[in-house]
Amino acid sequence: MSNFKFYSQYYDLLYKDKDYKAEANYIVSLINKYNSKATKIIELGCGTGNHAEIICPKDYEIIGLERSAEMVDLAKQKNINNFFPQVADITQFKLKEKADVALALFHVISYLSDNKQLINCFKTVHNHLNENGIFIFDIWYTPAVYFQKPETRIKRLANTEIEITRLAQSHIHYQTNVVDVNYEVMIKDKETNISTSIFEKHPMRHFSIPEIELLAAHTGFELVHTEEFLTANEPSENTWGVCFILRKKQINE
Ligand SMILES: C[S@@+](CC[C@H](N)C(=O)[O-])C[C@H]1O[C@@H](n2cnc3c(N)ncnc32)[C@H](O)[C@@H]1O
Incomplete structure (x- = not known):
């Protein structure tokens, strides 16, 4: 797939008004709420590292996975401490380490348009999370x-x-x-x-809440919470981006 191949070089300019600082602080508050001891993060579709740039200095280490080599190059040029971006497909990656949190921010999961890709991604994330690990992502919401x-x-x-x-x-x-x-x-x-x-x-x-709940159950997660991304309001037909927090289910549950 070629999306973001050419587009990537203009990505930071196109999104220079996006409030990455507010978004990153919001994500850190969710991590503190749902997995307060977390230190290691895998970021799926990390792009040019705009969230990592704000999250890493708050004592987190992030492995960034990104399909676009151009985006990974741009991320590396930012020399962010404790951020390790690499080219990878989020539906089939293998890392030596496990993490406490998986993140997929700015509609990354909505880029997985068929069920097979979604199941592969969620199962692979599950394999890479520690006990009590959480998976936080935002998606396009079907009602909106x-x-x-x-x-x-x-x-x-x-x-x-x-x-x-x-x-x-x-x-x-x-x-x-x-x-x-x-x-x-x-x-x-x-x-x-x-x-x-x-x-x-x-x-x-785009997804409905029961659809993600079913996908989560099928891949070893439980749905912990949903809210409008950034505002924390209850999702409605006016909510384009809904944030999901899933927790890895233990094998004996
Ligand atoms: C809208 S951008 C978001 C980038 C970044 N998270 C941000 O907030 O700026 C979506 C990103 O997901 C990446 N992506 C989509 N499908 C992917 C896949 N299967 N594996 C790895 N990255 C993927 C794209 O290359 C792109 O960088």
Whole structure:
């Protein structure tokens, strides 16, 4: 799959207004609440390390797993202490160490659009968690997708060298709980005025709470809590991103 292959070099610019600090602090508060002794984290789909940059200095060690080699390179260039990003597929990875927490932030799990990928990912995470380990992730929430419907969005950003315009157009596949987000990213070089465009399709799966509960039970987890990502409000048809906290079930349970 090629999503994030070309897009990745513009990722930090496109999300420079995203409040990673507030998100990372929110995640640390969830870790303190649900697994207060945690020190080791596996971060699935760590991207360019924007959450790790804020979480690691709070005495956590993070192994970052990311499919896009370009994103991993950008993450490594940030030289974040106690952050170890590597190229890996979150549906089939093998690490020597286990962790206390697995994180998948900013809709990473929604990138796993079929059941097989989801089951493989959850089982692999289960194998890599210590006793009492927790799995925290946010996903697109089915009631909001159908109530609000994804709209065509335009985003414009610039730095000293380039101007970027990103157009996002969506197509809903009602039979598979997947929305294709078709991105066109236009990049204009400010010095030469030359523009180039890249196109990427990001198929996004959305989920209901009972669906994740069933997936969790099938892969050895129990669903501990759900809430709106960042606000902690109860999920509703207006909640696009819902945060899930799962706990690894012990074998004798
Ligand atoms: C929206 S980005 C989020 C990145 C980062 N967590 C953040 O918050 O900035 C989704 C990330 O998931 C990664 N990803 C999607 N599917 C993956 C897979 N099967 N294995 C590893 N990474 C994956 C993508 O490459 C991308 O970096």
